Amino acid sequence: MRARAPRASGEITRGTTGHNRLRRADRWICAVYGPLLVSADRPLVVDLGYGASHVTTTELFLRLRRIRPDVEVVGVEIDPARVAAARPYERPGLSFAYGGFELPVDRPPLVVRAFNVLRQYDEARAWEAWDLLRAGVAADGVIVEGTCSEVGHRAAWVTLDARGPRTVTLAARMAGFGSPGDLAERLPKALIHRNVPGERVHAFLRDFDHCWAVAAPYAAYGMRPRWTAAVELLAASWPVAVRPPLGGRRRWRLGEVTVPWEALAPGGGSGQVLYTT
Incomplete structure (x- = not known):
């Protein structure tokens, strides 16, 4: 059998x-x-x-x-x-x-x-x-x-x-x-x-949307320049990967952004206070 x-x-x-x-x-x-x-x-x-x-x-x-x-x-x-x-x-x-x-x-x-x-x-x-x-x-x-x-x-x-x-x-x-x-x-x-007020991932997306709005003038040159500019702004207050292989302009131009898990992990936090580069 x-x-x-x-x-x-x-x-x-x-x-x-x-x-x-x-x-x-x-x-x-x-x-x-x-x-x-x-x-x-x-x-x-x-x-x-x-x-x-x-x-x-x-x-x-x-x-x-x-x-x-x-x-x-x-x-x-x-x-x-x-x-x-x-x-x-x-x-x-x-x-x-x-x-x-x-x-x-x-x-x-x-x-x-x-x-x-x-x-x-x-x-x-x-x-x-x-x-x-x-x-x-x-x-x-x-x-x-x-x-x-x-x-x-x-x-x-x-x-x-x-x-x-x-x-x-x-x-x-x-x-x-x-x-x-x-x-x-x-x-x-x-x-x-966890995408609710008081959680890190919510703060991250909120700040990313803000950077996207600030980078709106770059849209005249296309969506890739706008995304890249927004990620560069975001990297001023969040630990965005800025060097290869995880980050940098080459990856950003592909519409990507990578951050450490700890930056978005469940448990709360405002992001701009806790995570700076």
Whole structure:
């Protein structure tokens, strides 16, 4: 009698996905953690909760192979039907497996990408999922966990390592929003319900919107100059990453901004008083 596979940790998501939905996160992973993948021995990357289609996992695989030709990518899904549907698209270095937060792979992955997986969880369970993931990655591994809009024009993610959450990144298509505050709806689960007065993330978005308004004259030259100017203003009172690979004008021009987790962590604070550069 065949042994029953152990129950995966997690819940089935809606599975919504689409071509290039996670391009912004993939681009960031390649820029920030490309050197980690290049220097590793047999690097393994997991795409957790890829949804109803294999497409975003395959796109991640192709993008990572440009910087590390022998990287292995495993798409992990908790819905067996989705795994079965994805397996015809396997190729050397790319595979799909049934599982959840326990990460059912043969060795600890160096990078885990988990997008739009925790939106249906409450905050406490999201923290539990983070702990499970951190326990399963390589000693020097990282987790990139976040959410994005249906077409990927607005996104936010947290990077975690063995010590816990390290950074928060907001990313937007320049024509895809009215002000930085619009990105609040895409905050990761650990922060989205904290966007209220008295919390750091609320103060950050408030100040970012103010900087965006002050930078309005730059809109005459386009949205990228306006975003860059707004981030530069924001960096005067918040610990915005200003040097590569996390920050600097090259990343800002892509519609990104990254800050340390502690700057936005739940617990209150005014931002401009507590966080200065």
